[in-house]
Amino acid sequence: VAGYTYVQVKTPAGxxxxxxxxxxxxxxDRVVMSSGMVMRNFESPTLNRKFAALRFVDAIRVxxxxxxxxxxxxxxx
Numbered sequence: 001v002a003g004y005t006y007v008q009v010k011t012p013a014g015x016x017x018x019x020x021x022x023x024x025x026x027x028x029d030r031v032v033m034s035s036g037m038v039m040r041n042f043e044s045p046t047l048n049r050k051f052a053a054l055r056f057v058d059a060i061r062v063x064x065x066x067x068x069x070x071x072x073x074x075x076x077x
Contacts, residue, residue, distance in 0.1 A: 002046055005060070007031065017051050020060035032067065033060035 004019045009031060020033060036057030043050045 006047070006054075007060070009033075016055060017053065018055045018057055018060060020057040023061050025062055030063040031060055032063045034058045 003022060005022050005025060006017065006019050007025055008015055008017050018033060018036070020036070025031065034057045036055045038053050038055045039051075040053050041050065042054040044054075
């Protein structure tokens with residue numbers, strides 16, 4: 001969606017919705033991400049959906065065991 005990938009992740013605290021840079025992900029993939037910022041009662045007109053809580057992160061990707069690359073994704077302004 002317009003430059004973001006939305007994923008639902010399972011964390012020790014429970015399920016959480018996260019939005020970050022576009023990347024290919026498949027259900028069941030393990031991801032690594034920056035901590036980001038939680039927005040409460042976030043309404044996405046593009047998705048026509050309201051999230052009780054949505055975490056926006058600077059970087060997210062499928063975990064390859066190498067940790068999170070601190071550089072911004074290609075094409076990021």
